[in-house]
Amino acid sequence: MKKLAAMILSVVMVFSMAGCQGNTEKETKEPAGTGSVSEENGKESRRYALFLASVPNETTTSIRDQAIETANEMGITVEVFIGNDEQATQVGQIETCITEGYDGLMIEPISSDGCLSVMKSAKEAGIAMVTVMQDCADPSLVSAHIGADHEGAAALQMKEVCEALGGKGKIAIIDGVMGSTGQIQLTAGYESVLKDYPDIEVVEEQSGNWMIDEAMDITETWLQKYDDLDAILGQSDQMALGALQACKDAGITINISGRDAQTAALKEVEAGTMYGTVSQSACQMGDMAVKVITDVLDGKSVEDKYFTENAFVTKDNVADYM
Known part of the structure; x- marks a missing residue:
């Protein structure tokens, strides 16, 4: 039953579509590569590629969908490539885009140094690049990094939990x-808050390795x-939900956050069974990635790093x- 519950939670999280958090109405996104053409903005011939490291989950799906939507509005075509956590696959995908003369690459590197050689080739070919979510080991290869402020998110999560406990108590962390x-x-x-x-x-x-069942x-x-925890x-919602399921099975109610x-x-937060979670606005990442790489191609100056906003979500x- 425990494994079955974990599988159900995994399926729910992969196929639930978050969209842009905070919006109650969602526009239907067109598939990658079907962006409308706008001759007014002069970008109708541009092609961007978005490289995601692994099979899309809800976070990466939100990044993908928003990137496509933003690009469509600008008359730019976006193609999405999935690396399936295989470095050779991602390298080959990037090589293909270099050969085919893509204008911009938005890359979530599978590893920080695994794509450096092919990214150097892309830069030498004059292709604009940004990293998304995960940074690369050589930031000089890209024009900017668009990601989430993980340290700030964790600090916010810990502070909210510590305050909810009145500044004292026993806690456990799933990395x-x-x-x-x-x-x-x-x-x-x-650690900065503790x-x-x-x-x-x-x-x-x-460590729960980001997995529900391990958590x-x-x-x-x-x-x-412990009877006094x-x-x-959880450093992710998946692991927090795994912890929550274990507590439900044991008939125990404690403060759980992700x-x-x-x-x-x-x-679960809405139902009051989970205390809270940190929103890092995945949609904002997809939107910024397209806009930043467009600014680069337009000759505008950009910052080295762009971080999305953190917000703690409770009932x-x-x-x-x-």
Whole structure:
């Protein structure tokens, strides 16, 4: 039953479409490559490529859909390529786009250094590039990075939880993949806040590898070990939902929070079963990626980095994000 619950949660999170958080009306997005042509803006012949590292989840789906929508409005064609977490596949996709003379590449690198050689080739070919979500090891290869402020998001999450507990209590943390850029930045955000709350004790911290079922298993062990655990912080909504399911199965109610503001998590927040989640506005990432790379091609100056806004979502404001 535990594995079945994890599979159901995974399916819900992959196929739930968040769209642009905060909007109640959504326009139907056209498939990649079907953008309308606008001769007024002089960009009708431009082609952009968006490279996503793995099979789309709700966050990357929101980035993809918003990038396509923004590009369509500007008369620009966007093609989407999925790397399936295979570095050679992503490199080959980028090589194809170089050969075919794409104007701009928006890349979520599968690894920080795995695409450096092909990205250097793209730069030498005069193709504009930005990284999205994940940065690359050599930022000089791209005009800008568009992503989320993970450290700020984690700091916000931890502060909200510490305040909800009145500044004292026992908490546990479920990390993402250890050593990944996201995990490192999120952990730094937690630590920056914990130093201001000496009566908050982190009794357990373990990697759930961003997975629901692993988070469930970890939480089950913790619940057997502690009868006074006050809160569990997941570095992603998937892991927070896994922790929540374990608590539901055990008939235990504690403060659980995550990060991503995915639909399944928002529904739990609305129901009052999950304390909160951090919204990092995935749609804003897709929108900014297209606009920034367009500015580069138009000869306008751009910043080195662009971060989306962080907001903590609780039952009080969840309606604004659904």
